[in-house]
Amino acid sequence: MKAVTVKNLTKKFGDLKAVDSISFDIEKGEIFGLLGPNGAGKTTTISMLATMKNPTSGKALIFGHDILKSQDGVRKSIGIVFQDQSLDEELTAWENMDFHGRLYRIDKETRNERTEELLKLVGLFERKDDLVKTFSGGMRRRLEIARGLLHRPKVLFLDEPTLGLDPQTRNYLWEYIEKLNQDYKISIIITTHYMEEADRLCDRIGIIDKGKIVAMDTPENLKSKIGGDIITIKSPDYREKLSSNRFWWSDKQEFSNGFFTITLSNAEEHLTEIISQLTKLKVTITSVSMHRPTLEDVFLHYTGRRIRDEEADFKDRMRMTMHKRPGRH
Numbered sequence: 001m002k003a004v005t006v007k008n009l010t011k012k013f014g015d016l017k018a019v020d021s022i023s024f025d026i027e028k029g030e031i032f033g034l035l036g037p038n039g040a041g042k043t044t045t046i047s048m049l050a051t052m053k054n055p056t057s058g059k060a061l062i063f064g065h066d067i068l069k070s071q072d073g074v075r076k077s078i079g080i081v082f083q084d085q086s087l088d089e090e091l092t093a094w095e096n097m098d099f100h101g102r103l104y105r106i107d108k109e110t111r112n113e114r115t116e117e118l119l120k121l122v123g124l125f126e127r128k129d130d131l132v133k134t135f136s137g138g139m140r141r142r143l144e145i146a147r148g149l150l151h152r153p154k155v156l157f158l159d160e161p162t163l164g165l166d167p168q169t170r171n172y173l174w175e176y177i178e179k180l181n182q183d184y185k186i187s188i189i190i191t192t193h194y195m196e197e198a199d200r201l202c203d204r205i206g207i208i209d210k211g212k213i214v215a216m217d218t219p220e221n222l223k224s225k226i227g228g229d230i231i232t233i234k235s236p237d238y239r240e241k242l243s244s245n246r247f248w249w250s251d252k253q254e255f256s257n258g259f260f261t262i263t264l265s266n267a268e269e270h271l272t273e274i275i276s277q278l279t280k281l282k283v284t285i286t287s288v289s290m291h292r293p294t295l296e297d298v299f300l301h302y303t304g305r306r307i308r309d310e311e312a313d314f315k316d317r318m319r320m321t322m323h324k325r326p327g328r329h
């Protein structure tokens with residue numbers, strides 16, 4: 001049986017199709033990523049799968065439980081860590097876990113056993129008696145993940161698990177996520193707008209834009225489908241200086257957000273010539289870089305746009321500011 005089956009799932013808010021007829025399957029033990037910019041429809045998708053929002057149309061099953069007809073069955077099968085923190089800051093780590101266990105009617109002995117095991121898994125056992133309000137952002141996120149696993153879900157939803165965390169904490173969290181996937185063999189659905197996160201963690205990725213899945217495969221296959229190497233030239237006036245010019249060196253050229261991107265094989269052999277041609281045409285070149293295709297290139301290839309990192313970073317900063325406000329739970 002598939003862990004998750006999604007068929008033509010759609011969610012409309014008024015005229016807006018936030019999720020537009022998406023379909024995918026997830027295997028048992030697989031880490032599946034939904035990668036896309038802010039507003040792409042990632043949170044809405046997992047809210048429907050977690051029975052928190054009803055779809056406008058379409059169907060989804062979690063280990064055979066229909067998200068509309070068997071909501072209890074779905075809820076028992078899933079653990080959720082959403083973007084907004086939902087821990088009680090005035091309770092200790094242990095108390096937060098215990099409270100959650102009671103909600104799921106887990107008996108005391110099992111609760112204690114699992115709480116100890118999970119707090120050890122996420123490296124918080126030593127801090128079990130400390131109030132959550134003394135925890136850093138990364139520790140809180142780890143505690144939320146441990147809590148989401150307490151009732152032994154078969155599928156774990158992680159909505160932007162490392163949003164707003166610094167790179168080092170993000171790395172630690174990735175290690176914990178990998179470890180729990182290996183130790184518990186649970187299926188994990190991650191939403192993220194961080195390409196590196198999707199690349200590192202996910203067995204397969206669905207690239208989502210404006211409510212639609214535009215590509216779906218393993219990170220490696222997605223990148224290799226791009227073909228060749230990528231040369232990125234930052235230039236404010238490329239478009240105006242070259243207008244409709246196309247060069248022999250590649251039929252794959254994109255211009256987006258002030259960056260001119262050329263895809264071709266053996267890029268290093270052609271780089272000097274490309275730069276000299278552009279210089280002759282008086283194109284202003286601010287910087288040049290050359291790399292193997294990344295998931296950002298994959299996104300650009302399928303959508304003609306970049307994942308708007310600036311906007312995402314702005315959102316991260318806003319969230320951090322909000323979380324630092326005293327008294328926020």
Ligand SMILES: Nc1ncnc2c1ncn2[C@@H]1O[C@H](COP(=O)(O)OP(=O)(O)OP(=O)(O)O)[C@@H](O)[C@H]1O
Binds near residue numbers: 036040042044
């Ligand atoms: N309750 C709602 N009412 C109206 N529009 C909504 C609602 N929830 C989401 N949307 C809209 O649906 C679209 C998809 O939002 P969603 O939150 O699923 O995106 P996302 O990919 O998760 O991005 P983010 O990480 O910013 O949350 C956006 O245009 C958003 O404004």
